[in-house]
Amino acid sequence: MSASTPPPPRTPSVLPFPPKVYERGNKRLDEVLDFVAFSARPMPLVTLLDEAPRRIVDILGCDVCSLYLVEGENKLVMRGNVGFSRSALGQIRLNVGEGITGQAVEYLRPIISDHAETHASYKYFPGLEEERFPVFLAVPILGKQGPVGAIAVQREATPFSDPDVELLSVLGALISAGIRHAELIDTQRERSSFARRAGGGTRKVTLPGRPLVPGTALGAIAAPRRPPQRPSNVPRAAGEQEQDVRLLKVAFDVAQKAILALNERAKGLAKVGKEAAFLGTYVEILGDMRFRELALELTATGVGIPSALGRVAREATRTAVSISRDPFLEERARDVEDLCDALSMLAATDKRAELPSKAVLVGDGLSVFDLLISARAQPCGIALSERATSPRTRILLELLGVPAIVDVQGLFRWSSDGDIALIDADHGLLVINPSKSEIAAIRHARSRDR
Known part of the structure; x- marks a missing residue:
């Protein structure tokens, strides 16, 4: 055979172990891949808080999934949940190291128990009725500089397996990226990172609080008006x-x-x-x-x-x-x-002296004065700082009947008159200068409800 003659074609050999393509049909794998695609999209924080627990319940076949965020110096707050009443959001709080979930965050390791109520660190919350779901698994959600939260899943009977623990830990890493992108401001640890712009207004920030009156509201921020402190001494005609x-x-x-x-x-x-x-x-x-x-x-x-x-x-x-x-x-x-x-x-x-109508009122407290004066402007929502400690506050907010959150630390550091604010009093979050997608989401929800 001359050098210019091409070699004869090779007959393809049949591989003894052909590659396997995982088509759709494997329920757990399909849901995991859907979760990966979901977590890769930019989204409002509340979408992540609602949707991630729902998807995890489907993936792991559990009855309850709770998503906790680390807030302040040492606090875990439930901000997302499937399985318990929505009234628990923003109200269930643990110190790091407290309860099984708090201990998982402290150790930065998963903790599992088939009978959670017998665990030495078990924390009971009256009214939650979580004793119905004693099979418990908690994993920390890790960030760049430490824990940013935790996921706790519960079942009525079937114990969690080692693959469940491994999978939930990976899902937590995907949630961590979403939390970081949501720009939840920890005013205790990140004060130097998010400076206000000169002339008023801030970048978009999300401040956690404690929900009191559920619902959502969107409007311009306004501070309650007060009477003049120095009345005129000039005699009236x-x-x-x-x-x-x-x-x-x-x-x-x-x-x-x-x-x-x-x-x-x-x-x-x-x-x-x-x-x-x-x-x-x-x-x-x-x-x-x-x-x-x-x-x-x-x-x-x-x-x-x-x-x-x-x-x-x-x-x-x-x-x-x-x-x-x-x-x-x-x-x-x-x-x-x-x-x-x-x-x-x-x-x-x-x-x-009059308030703008349909505003988001921010303040250090609420009194009967505010009900008589501020209510005339029909505010759409109220956010109060950590100084709102009067026992009458809850009663007055209930009477006013608009979405309200309290205990918003750093409220006046990050907000000023005229800023657009979104109150999510279901999860207990105040979003200052929300994104277009967050504004569109709340408007879509309102039109859907109507």
């Missing part, structure tokens, strides 16, 4: 005095109708009950003709409405503190002061 008296009378009528309506609403709310009894004090104060007459008499002298009501409030405080030292009267004096502030705002003619 005769015509202005008469106008002030008329405005104050109208303010009394508006406040009385609003308080009576709130009191009736409180009686109809099962969750509120006797805890709203303090509203009766406001009904009594507004029905006290001596209180009303004194305020109107002082206003008629030309001192102006803020000064007149300020004197009434100071007189009530002086009587309670200096003379009687009665705790009941001291609290009543604070209620009188709160009510006088509200009356002053209700009688104001300055439009700059």
Whole structure:
């Protein structure tokens, strides 16, 4: 055979072990691959919190899946769940090292138990009824600089296998990337990483809080308005005095109708009950003709409405503190002061004192003053800082009846008037300057519900 003659074609040999293609049909493999594709997509944090546990339940064939996030210095908060009531979201909290899940995060290793209630670290939460699912597996979710959360799955009877532990640990790594991309701000550890831009406004940030009134809201941030701290000492002209008296009378009528309506609403709310009894004090104060007459008499002298009501409030405080030292009267004096502030705002003619309508209100607390003043603007949601510790806060938020979260640390560091905010009071998250996809998602959900 010459060098230019091509060699004869080779007959392909039959391989004794041909490669196997895994077509769709293997349920667990299909769901794992779908989870990988799902986790690779950018998405709002709440989508990850809802969808990941649902998919994990299908993959592992379990009854419960809880997704915890590390927040603050040492806290694990349940932000996603399938299997328990949604009211548990944002409320179930563990310290790192507490409970089986907290211990898994502390050790950075999976922990498994076929009878969780007998485990030395078991943490019982009244009302959760997790004793129905004693087979327990918890794995930490690891990030670049330590744990970012944990996944806890539970079954009624069938123990988890070693492959289950290995698979859940890998799924946790995929969730970790999604949490990192969601820009959940840990104000305790990342203050220097997310500086505000000069001139107001921030990059998109997500602040965790504690949900109180469920629901979602989207609007511009506004701080509750307060009455002027330094009333004018310039005497009012005769015509202005008469106008002030008329405005104050109208303010009394508006406040009385609003308080009576709130009191009736409180009686109809099962969750509120006797805890709203303090509203009766406001009904009594507004029905006290001596209180009303004194305020109107002082206003008629030309001192102006803020000064007149300020004197009434100071007189009530002086009587309670200096003379009687009665705790009941001291609290009543604070209620009188709160009510006088509200009356002053209700009688104001300055439009700059009014709140924008459909705003997201942010503040350090909520009082009856805020219900009387802020409710007129029909806020779409409320976010309160960690300073909102008054026992009346929950009652007032229930009465206002809009999505609300509390205990939002770093609230004023990251927000300012005019920023767009999304309140997710189902998971307990406040998103400042949300992305277009998050805004579209909430609008889609609203249209679907309608």
